[in-house]
Amino acid sequence: MRARLVSSVADAARVRWADVTEAIRLAPVRLGLLGTILLALGSLTPAYLPQASPFWPTMRALGLDTWWAMAFGTALVIVAVGCLIVAWLRLRPAIYVDVKHWAVLAWWSLPLLVAPPIFSHDAYSYAAHGWLMHNGLNPYETSPAVLPGGFADQVAWVWRFTPTPYGPLSLEISHWLVDLAGLNPYYSAVLMRLPALVGVALIVHYLPRIGRQMGVPPRDVAWFATINPLLVIDFVGGAHNDALMVGLVVLALHLAYRGWFWPALLAAGVAMSVKQPALLAAYPLAIIGSGWASWHWRDVVAFLPRLIASFAVVIGVFVAVSLATGLGFGWMNAAGVPGMIVTLAPFSLLGWLLQQGADALGLDSTGRAFIGGSQAVGTVLALLCLAWLAVTRARTEPVRFLAWGYLAVAIFGPAMHPWYLLWGGVLLPLTRPSRRLWRLAAVVTAIVLVYGAANLAWRNDAVALALAAVAAAGLWLTVRHQNRRRT
Numbered sequence: 001m002r003a004r005l006v007s008s009v010a011d012a013a014r015v016r017w018a019d020v021t022e023a024i025r026l027a028p029v030r031l032g033l034l035g036t037i038l039l040a041l042g043s044l045t046p047a048y049l050p051q052a053s054p055f056w057p058t059m060r061a062l063g064l065d066t067w068w069a070m071a072f073g074t075a076l077v078i079v080a081v082g083c084l085i086v087a088w089l090r091l092r093p094a095i096y097v098d099v100k101h102w103a104v105l106a107w108w109s110l111p112l113l114v115a116p117p118i119f120s121h122d123a124y125s126y127a128a129h130g131w132l133m134h135n136g137l138n139p140y141e142t143s144p145a146v147l148p149g150g151f152a153d154q155v156a157w158v159w160r161f162t163p164t165p166y167g168p169l170s171l172e173i174s175h176w177l178v179d180l181a182g183l184n185p186y187y188s189a190v191l192m193r194l195p196a197l198v199g200v201a202l203i204v205h206y207l208p209r210i211g212r213q214m215g216v217p218p219r220d221v222a223w224f225a226t227i228n229p230l231l232v233i234d235f236v237g238g239a240h241n242d243a244l245m246v247g248l249v250v251l252a253l254h255l256a257y258r259g260w261f262w263p264a265l266l267a268a269g270v271a272m273s274v275k276q277p278a279l280l281a282a283y284p285l286a287i288i289g290s291g292w293a294s295w296h297w298r299d300v301v302a303f304l305p306r307l308i309a310s311f312a313v314v315i316g317v318f319v320a321v322s323l324a325t326g327l328g329f330g331w332m333n334a335a336g337v338p339g340m341i342v343t344l345a346p347f348s349l350l351g352w353l354l355q356q357g358a359d360a361l362g363l364d365s366t367g368r369a370f371i372g373g374s375q376a377v378g379t380v381l382a383l384l385c386l387a388w389l390a391v392t393r394a395r396t397e398p399v400r401f402l403a404w405g406y407l408a409v410a411i412f413g414p415a416m417h418p419w420y421l422l423w424g425g426v427l428l429p430l431t432r433p434s435r436r437l438w439r440l441a442a443v444v445t446a447i448v449l450v451y452g453a454a455n456l457a458w459r460n461d462a463v464a465l466a467l468a469a470v471a472a473a474g475l476w477l478t479v480r481h482q483n484r485r486r487t
Contacts, residue, residue, distance in 0.1 A: 023103035028090040032108045035083030035229075038076045039237065040115035045073025048116055050124060052153035054186050055116070074453075081453045084108075084229040085446050092223045101222035102204050108227070109200075109236045117189060118237030119452045120417070124154035126241065127181075127188035129164055130174030134183070139164045139171055140330025150185035158341055165334040167318070168327045169273035170195075170241045193239040195274075199247030200235050203426055206254040213257040214399070216430050224441065225426040229449055234419035242419050245275040246426060252281055253399065256288040264288075265310055269317020276331070277423060279314060280405055283390065284398030286310035292395055339375055339414030344451065347378030348414055375414040382412035403427035418448045 023029050042048075046065065049055055059065050095101050117123040128144035131151040144152040145160045152160060164171070173195050181187040204226045208218035225231070235243035248271030255264035264285050271278035286307045293299045322329055339345075342352045351374025358370050385408035394401035406424030410416050421444070428441060 019100045019103045020106060023099045024107055026091075026094060026099055028087040028094070029099065029104055029107055031083050031090075032087030032104070033111070035080040035087060036108050036111045036232065036237075038080035038083065039118060039233070040111040042073045042076035042080060043115045043118055043237075045077075046070055048118070050121060050154040050156075052150050052185065053116065077453050081229070081449050084232065085449060088227060088229050088445075089442065091227065095223045095227075096219040101208070101226045104227045105200070105204060105232065108232050112232070112237040113193065114190075115237065116186075117192075117239055118233055120234070120238045120240065120419075121154070121156040121159075122241075123189040123192040123239040124151075124185075125156070125159050125164070126166075126170070126174045126192045126239075127151055127178060127185060128155045129166070129171050130176075130178030130188060131183070131185075133171060133175040134178055138327055138330060139166075140327060140334060151188070154185055154189060159337075162337045162340070163330065163334040165276075165331045165337050166241060167245075167273045167275050167331070168322045168325045169270065170244075170275060171327060172321075172325045173241075173244075173274075189239075192241075193236070195241065196235055196239045196243040199243035199245065200231065202247030202251050203231070203243075206250050207426060207430075210250070210254050210257060210399075211430055213254075214430055216432060221429040224429045224438075228422075228425070228445060230418060230422055230445055231426070233449070233452065234422065238419060240419050241274055242422065245271045245278050246423060248274065249278050249281045249402075250426070252285060253288070253402075256285050259289055261285070261289065262313070265313040266317060269314045270321075272314055272318045273321040276318075277406065277409060279311075279318075280386075280409070281402060282310045282314040283307070283394060284402045285314075287394060287398040295391075295395070336414070341415070343415045343417055344448075345375075345378065345411070345414060345416035347374045347381075347412060348416075350374050378412040378414065382408050385412065397431070399427055400431045403431050418452055421448060 024033070044055055044059065044064075046069075049059075056065070059069075063069070091099070091104065095104075112118060125144070128147075128151040129139040131147060132139050132142060132144065135147060137146065140163050143159075143161045143163055144155045146152075174192065177191040177194065178188045181191050207225050208222045210216075211218040211221035234240055235246075248267050252264040252267035252271065255261075255267060265282070268278055268281045268285055271281070286303075286309070290303055290306050292303045339348065342348055348371065351371035354370040354374060355368070386405050389401045389405050389408070393404070403424040406427070407421065410420035410423055413420075425441070428437075433441065
């Protein structure tokens, strides 16, 4: 019996190793690997590295803190983004035919595992929150600046003086990883990739299986969601805690479709403890497998106990984690922190433009009225979208409700970072999108990747002119590929 088990494990290991070696033989996989290698090298540029980074002494000694070094680093990232876009688009016909999706992701992720956080400094904030907890301070009540030093110096200035809105489990994990890193600020930030990788593994393993359970082609799910360059760069490279939240939500959906209702709610509650938007999953989890027949009042009344139980368990797990960690619910006081800066959120951008005009005319003494008002309008629209989806789509298409609900929250909310689009984006293939929507999703992916590269170019001083060139190249590559597929 034991010998048979060992033999089975050895056979499985050989098969998986064969999948990995087979993947690297494909030109698009090698092209994407080149992209992430260039991205890792390009991350060693002033736009990415905080002033407290341990790389600075070596870079200064080698003369790599000059404008030319910044320009070269930006060029590497621009080429990297282009390589990833092209490789991703070319791989679509090969997934599940010539290559396994997880093997592609393994190769593309490898260079990023040893690189500084990519396209974002959030991992440094996570490390600073863990440092606060190590010193007996509550990140909901204090900011990283309370403890000056290496951890605080790594945090982006705008977040250095604010409390955090993250979930209690996310903060506790940050605390554990800071201790694991031996209280080293930089290594603490790099270790924040561990929970992100757990989330990515859950997405890669379970999402195509959900597609199969729903009758959706798993190869489309695997291509768009699991090797999407946004996921590679932001979840693996950026180490965002959103990865673990999304991975746990995907696990909850898988369990629900297997008929395991209560374990699914437990997974969603843990996801909410990482990041609060996971609460939205409670509604579709209640619907899946419920047999809810119609909006007739008798059917609604029969469904209500299951719906109440779903929200009660998810929120109950969140409350239990909040109390067990001793952090409480101070995150509510910091809920508005993400909207303090101008991001890709359309209504925040609109409010910022209106605010500039109002300030120029002296119409607003507070300096925030138009921004706050515009963000409030966006929030109301997000809630209206959720209500409309809940009534018209959720009963028969619960995953569609969740995918588009997350996208509505991300787009209309007060803050939208590229990785927020992955909340609903990874679920989008499960909604059986039309060919037009597939093309639009690919174009949006390219635009968001271009934004990340252009944002780096902007922070790298005069090379901000790269914005137009990268945008044009990214859109041209995507549109050209889509047109080729139609012909």
